[in-house]
Amino acid sequence: MSNAVIIKDAVKRYGDFTALCGVSLDIREGEFFTLLGPSGCGKTTLLRMIAGFNSIEGGDFYFGEKRINDVPAHKRDIGMVFQNYAIFPHLTVRENVAYGLKARKVPKAQIGPKVDEALELVQISHLADRKPNELSGGQQQRVALARAFVIEPSVLLMDEPLSNLDAKLRVQMRSVIKKLQRRLGITTIYVTHDQEEALAISDRIAVMKDGHIMQIGTPNEIYAKPQNPFVAGFIGVSNFLDCDVKAAGGKAKVTIQNELSIEVPACRDYEGKGSLSARPEQLFFAEEGMPGTVLFSTFLGDFIEYEVQLDNGQSLIVNEYTKDTSDVHPDGEKVHLRFDPLRVSLYEAGSGEVLSL
Amino acid sequence: MKTKLGSRWRPDFWFFAKIIVIVAMCLFIVYPFYTILTKSVFSNKVEGLTLYNFIRFFTKPYYYQTLIRSMVVCFATVFTTTLIGVPIAYLMTRYNIPGKKILHIFIIMSLMSPPFIGAYSWIILLGRNGLLAKLFATFDATAPTIYGRGGIIFVFTLHLFPYIYLYTSGAMNSIDSSLEEAAENLGMSKLRRIWTITLPVILPSILAGCIMVFMTCLADFGTPMLLGEGYTVLPVLVYNEYMSESAVNPYMASTLSVIIVSCSLLMLTFQKLVVDKRNYTMSSMRPPQETQLHGWRRFAVSAPIFLVVFVAFLPQIVVVCQSFVERSFSGMVKGINLNNYRAILSRLGTNIRNTYVFSLIAIVFIIILGIIVSYILVRKKGKVANIIDTLVMFPFVIPGSVLGIGLIVAFNRKPLILVGTAAIMIISYVIRKLPYTVRSGSAFLYQMDPSIEEASINLGVSPMKTFFTVTARMMLPGIMSGAVLSWITCINELSSSIMLYSGKTSTIAVAIYQEVVRMSDGTAAALATILTVTTIISLLIVFRATKGKVKIV
Numbered sequence: 001m002s003n004a005v006i007i008k009d010a011v012k013r014y015g016d017f018t019a020l021c022g023v024s025l026d027i028r029e030g031e032f033f034t035l036l037g038p039s040g041c042g043k044t045t046l047l048r049m050i051a052g053f054n055s056i057e058g059g060d061f062y063f064g065e066k067r068i069n070d071v072p073a074h075k076r077d078i079g080m081v082f083q084n085y086a087i088f089p090h091l092t093v094r095e096n097v098a099y100g101l102k103a104r105k106v107p108k109a110q111i112g113p114k115v116d117e118a119l120e121l122v123q124i125s126h127l128a129d130r131k132p133n134e135l136s137g138g139q140q141q142r143v144a145l146a147r148a149f150v151i152e153p154s155v156l157l158m159d160e161p162l163s164n165l166d167a168k169l170r171v172q173m174r175s176v177i178k179k180l181q182r183r184l185g186i187t188t189i190y191v192t193h194d195q196e197e198a199l200a201i202s203d204r205i206a207v208m209k210d211g212h213i214m215q216i217g218t219p220n221e222i223y224a225k226p227q228n229p230f231v232a233g234f235i236g237v238s239n240f241l242d243c244d245v246k247a248a249g250g251k252a253k254v255t256i257q258n259e260l261s262i263e264v265p266a267c268r269d270y271e272g273k274g275s276l277s278a279r280p281e282q283l284f285f286a287e288e289g290m291p292g293t294v295l296f297s298t299f300l301g302d303f304i305e306y307e308v309q310l311d312n313g314q315s316l317i318v319n320e321y322t323k324d325t326s327d328v329h330p331d332g333e334k335v336h337l338r339f340d341p342l343r344v345s346l347y348e349a350g351s352g353e354v355l356s357l
Numbered sequence: 358m359k360t361k362l363g364s365r366w367r368p369d370f371w372f373f374a375k376i377i378v379i380v381a382m383c384l385f386i387v388y389p390f391y392t393i394l395t396k397s398v399f400s401n402k403v404e405g406l407t408l409y410n411f412i413r414f415f416t417k418p419y420y421y422q423t424l425i426r427s428m429v430v431c432f433a434t435v436f437t438t439t440l441i442g443v444p445i446a447y448l449m450t451r452y453n454i455p456g457k458k459i460l461h462i463f464i465i466m467s468l469m470s471p472p473f474i475g476a477y478s479w480i481i482l483l484g485r486n487g488l489l490a491k492l493f494a495t496f497d498a499t500a501p502t503i504y505g506r507g508g509i510i511f512v513f514t515l516h517l518f519p520y521i522y523l524y525t526s527g528a529m530n531s532i533d534s535s536l537e538e539a540a541e542n543l544g545m546s547k548l549r550r551i552w553t554i555t556l557p558v559i560l561p562s563i564l565a566g567c568i569m570v571f572m573t574c575l576a577d578f579g580t581p582m583l584l585g586e587g588y589t590v591l592p593v594l595v596y597n598e599y600m601s602e603s604a605v606n607p608y609m610a611s612t613l614s615v616i617i618v619s620c621s622l623l624m625l626t627f628q629k630l631v632v633d634k635r636n637y638t639m640s641s642m643r644p645p646q647e648t649q650l651h652g653w654r655r656f657a658v659s660a661p662i663f664l665v666v667f668v669a670f671l672p673q674i675v676v677v678c679q680s681f682v683e684r685s686f687s688g689m690v691k692g693i694n695l696n697n698y699r700a701i702l703s704r705l706g707t708n709i710r711n712t713y714v715f716s717l718i719a720i721v722f723i724i725i726l727g728i729i730v731s732y733i734l735v736r737k738k739g740k741v742a743n744i745i746d747t748l749v750m751f752p753f754v755i756p757g758s759v760l761g762i763g764l765i766v767a768f769n770r771k772p773l774i775l776v777g778t779a780a781i782m783i784i785s786y787v788i789r790k791l792p793y794t795v796r797s798g799s800a801f802l803y804q805m806d807p808s809i810e811e812a813s814i815n816l817g818v819s820p821m822k823t824f825f826t827v828t829a830r831m832m833l834p835g836i837m838s839g840a841v842l843s844w845i846t847c848i849n850e851l852s853s854s855i856m857l858y859s860g861k862t863s864t865i866a867v868a869i870y871q872e873v874v875r876m877s878d879g880t881a882a883a884l885a886t887i888l889t890v891t892t893i894i895s896l897l898i899v900f901r902a903t904k905g906k907v908k909i910v
């Protein structure tokens with residue numbers, strides 16, 4: 001049975017250092033949920049608290065209705081894929097996969113077929129009788145995966161399971177994992193610091209920084225509507241521009257360096273300094289707008305990436321799709337930039353709180 | 358209000374394991390040593406608390422001379438072993454010495470052989486009536502004497518240079534070859550390369566080897582006892598004083614023990630403060646290549662190594678040969694036969710049985726404790742683990758005779774009378790030999806990924822069961838190769854046994870010592886052969902099981 005995972009105000013301390021400062025998550029049944037954030041932000045810490053390997057200094061953890069704070073790790077019914085696989089070196093592939101079933105006292109007659117089926121699913125049936133040291137990295141990864149889901153856990157945890165693989169295998173295993181999760185419908189919590197991987201694989205993502213959750217949302221929401229400058233900068237590329245904001249009645253008047261004035265849909269009233277963030281593909285060349293000079297261009301096939309220096313000295317990245325244009329702006333050309341007011345994000349300058357809708 | 362605290366603490370298996378280990382160590386290590394300390398500040402000549410014995414030690418030449426002699430022997434041996442050990446390590450790791458693997462095994466075997474058998478064997482060769490001595494006499498020459506200072510240093514050197522060799526070659530193998538190549542690339546000549554790069558990098562390891570040699574020399578009792586002949590060193594004095602004092606209140610022996618332990622602690626502090634701080638050894642990506650030599654160059658480099666290894670191993674050969682020679686009381690050869698073995702079987706069967714039974718029981722405890730203690734040290738780090746670490750390693754710096762005296766003074770009165778029992782022998786073995794297994798086991802565990810245990814727990818196996826089915830199982834190679842070393846040193850143990858044995862609990866090592874003192878060469882040799890053969894077979898088993906990768910140091 002798959003389970004929802006609910007975490008309320010989780011706190012983790014290592015001595016004086018607080019690694020998690022009141023993290024709350026509401027993970028739905030059968031969801032593929034990813035914890036994403038830079039190194040040291042506390043992803044592993046949180047995952048190990050869910051698994052029961054870290055003590056919990058504060059907060060409540062629920063699987064469905066059941067509070068699991070005091071349930072010992074071996075009784076939590078969680079499957080876990082470790083970063084370094086943690087395959088038992090003295091057991092064969094088959095014995096590794098059967099290990100959790102034996103611990104659950106599954107009748108012998110059922111263990112064999114279940115293991116075979118699991119190995120079949122990750123396509124390593126032909127390696128069943130090998131020892132782990134006779135396997136490649138990708139094959140070990142599949143064993144770890146099979147071992148974790150064969151016990152039909154209520155929750156599956158994965159801590160950067162792909163980080164030890166080469167780039168090509170990473171993409172391949174990514175889709176193996178995703179398809180498997182869909183098929184089995186197990187609630188999955190996945191940890192990575194690779195934003196591309198997170199966007200590709202997740203139903204929803206929690207972006208973390210320094211033990212705080214910065215934003216929770218679908219990949220599209222996170223990319224299109226980052227709730228603060230950190231998320232805007234961490235996921236994809238963003239250009240930040242200082243501006244003056246006057247927001248009232250659902251509309252914000254944004255003035256950038258007294259040059260350009262646009263109107264952005266706003267979620268609340270505000271007056272003062274602001275910060276505007278625009279993706280490279282949301283900026284475009286126009287007859288009038290912010291004046292600047294093309295510094296450098298890179299042709300990347302389906303689009304061209306420009307580095308444009310505004311007259312005030314700030315550099316911006318601008319992407320122009322090849323299908324929308326016929327020629328390349330040469331280096332040194334004087335240009336004007338505008339952007340789509342409906343798709344940019346606007347933040348308060350000091351607090352970084354979001355103003356755009 | 359709802360409590361925000363996480364999981365409640367409950368005592369688990371490791372909580373009790375720590376308590377049991379600490380209590381056992383306090384009882385059998387701290388308490389005996391504490392008793393020695395208190396006895397050392399009393400005297401039967403003066404009332405109450407007094408430094409009388411310490412003052413006597415440092416003012417009477419009869420006493421303080423032994424400290425000077427011990428220091429002379431220790432430093433001289435450190436010097437000679439380094440002189441032999443370092444070049445051998447360098448040549449063995451860098452050149453194509455023929456039979457390298459076999460030489461390596463022979464060097465380890467001479468280190469692991471019973472220490473006093475070297476001394477005894479050299480007496481057979483160079484002592485009064487010695488085989489070589491007689492040979493010299495037929496040419497009207499005088500053989501160099503094996504007795505006294507020179508002899509002790511000579512025998513120590515041959516027995517202990519393997520320490521320097523093992524430490525140094527370990528470090529040599531861990532130098533990444535790119536390091537020396539970088540120096541070569543920067544234009545350094547070969548000799549200056551060794552001097553400016555190789556030597557500084559391996560120096561801490563050489564020093565660590567030196568400290569091992571120093572401590573072993575300082576603690577060893579058998580060799581100077583058999584060879585000293587008036588050149589009395591500290592451990593021998595401890596024994597003599599103890600034998601002449603009352604067993605209940607060995608004040609002077611306690612004072613001497615405190616002095617000896619202070620010396621070793623001083624050395625250990627030096628190691629902690631100076632040597633360990635400068636450990637550059639790395640895990641090398643590309644171990645150094647060996648240079649291929651040919652013809653006379655190869656011979657010139659190899660011959661000295663073969664000579665040293667042969668001389669170091671000679672005692673074992675001599676002892677085995679001697680064991681088949683039957684002699685009359687006057688020392689005349691009566692024949693080549695098995696009579697020596699018949700004699701020991703009828704007369705000293707108990708000793709043989711005791712040696713194996715005691716060591717086996719000790720080794721069972723050592724394996725169990727070794728697994729548990731290693732696990733605590735590596736996985737349950739904290740204050741308690743630090744205390745256990747210090748306590749486990751402490752016996753390493755206590756000479757066996759001192760521990761023996763400690764156990765006797767601590768357990769010769771109610772409520773716990775152990776003196777004269779087999780238990781006290783076994784306890785002393787466990788305490789003294791446990792460090793080998795713990796060191797090997799914890800080094801092994803360090804390299805083991807903790808997430809393997811977590812994976813097992815995560816799959817639904819309780820932590821306890823995980824420990825016994827996964828962790829302990831995977832630690833076994835490390836534990837076993839350490840346990841074999843513990844086993845070998847148990848059967849060869851002399852210095853604490855000689856203090857603790859009673860008529861019924863005497864062992865082979867003790868019997869050899871007594872037979873040698875009684876000039877009964879043949880039986881001593883037969884007993885020594887039993888020990889040597891057991892040692893060699895045990896070593897060969899570990900070599901086989903670990904594919905030659907057993908770590909002695």
Ligand SMILES: Nc1ncnc2c1ncn2[C@@H]1O[C@H](COP(=O)(O)OP(=O)(O)OP(=O)(O)O)[C@@H](O)[C@H]1O
Pocket residue numbers: 014017019037038039040041042043044045046193
């Ligand atoms: N056992 C520990 N003792 C003290 N501090 C710790 C411990 N484990 C983690 N930390 C600290 O807690 C913070 C979060 O660590 P965590 O391992 O959860 O990071 P992470 O997000 O998984 O990073 P990465 O992507 O590098 O794996 C870090 O600052 C780390 O230094």
Ligand SMILES: [Mg+2]
Pocket residue numbers: 043044045159
């Ligand atoms: Mg991590």
